[in-house]
Amino acid sequence: MTDTTIAPNAETVKQDTTSIWGADVASGVAQFLQPLVVNLTALSVDGKQAHWHVRGQNFIGLHELLDVYVDHVREWADMVAERTVALGLPVDGRIQTVASSTTTPTLTEGFTSTSDTVAHVVSQIDATLEILHKGITDLDDIDLSSQDVLIEIERGLVKDRWMLFAHIAQA
Numbered sequence: 001m002t003d004t005t006i007a008p009n010a011e012t013v014k015q016d017t018t019s020i021w022g023a024d025v026a027s028g029v030a031q032f033l034q035p036l037v038v039n040l041t042a043l044s045v046d047g048k049q050a051h052w053h054v055r056g057q058n059f060i061g062l063h064e065l066l067d068v069y070v071d072h073v074r075e076w077a078d079m080v081a082e083r084t085v086a087l088g089l090p091v092d093g094r095i096q097t098v099a100s101s102t103t104t105p106t107l108t109e110g111f112t113s114t115s116d117t118v119a120h121v122v123s124q125i126d127a128t129l130e131i132l133h134k135g136i137t138d139l140d141d142i143d144l145s146s147q148d149v150l151i152e153i154e155r156g157l158v159k160d161r162w163m164l165f166a167h168i169a170q171a
């Protein structure tokens with residue numbers, strides 16, 4: 001039973017939440033969050049690559065929209081990473097780890113038409129939505145707060161997918 005009469009000091013205060021939730025819960029959550037940090041970081045890096053190299057019809061709209069999208073995915077990577085760290089576990093967002101473990105398809109090198117750019121970026125979003133959907137489903141039994149983070153990101157990423165895909169959709 002916790003002693004509530006003596007406040008902890010820097011040596012005795014709980015170092016992280018694993019002592020509250022259990023180490024297996026935190027590591028269970030981390031297995032869904034780590035791949036998302038990787039993929040969302042990959043989306044932000046490749047989003048800039050697409051922003052720089054897109055050419056053709058609707059150039060300015062797509063060029064500028066890709067920067068908005070990059071801001072979103074960077075923010076979401078930060079949300080997921082900080083949720084992991086807040087639970088007391090490290091996260092691996094190193095560029096080598098991102099490059100070796102992302103599930104996003106590789107972008108075409110160099111200048112790319114607007115329609116191909118949209119198709120490539122949307123395919124990267126879809127690869128990330130697969131991870132998100134599995135995480136949302138499986139976290140239902142593990143940690144609802146982490147699931148909530150993923151649900152918020154899913155809603156935003158699907159909206160960004162729509163904004164991009166509308167450029168090539170058949171009316």
Ligand SMILES: [Fe+2]
Pocket residue numbers: 051067
């Ligand atoms: Fe720019």
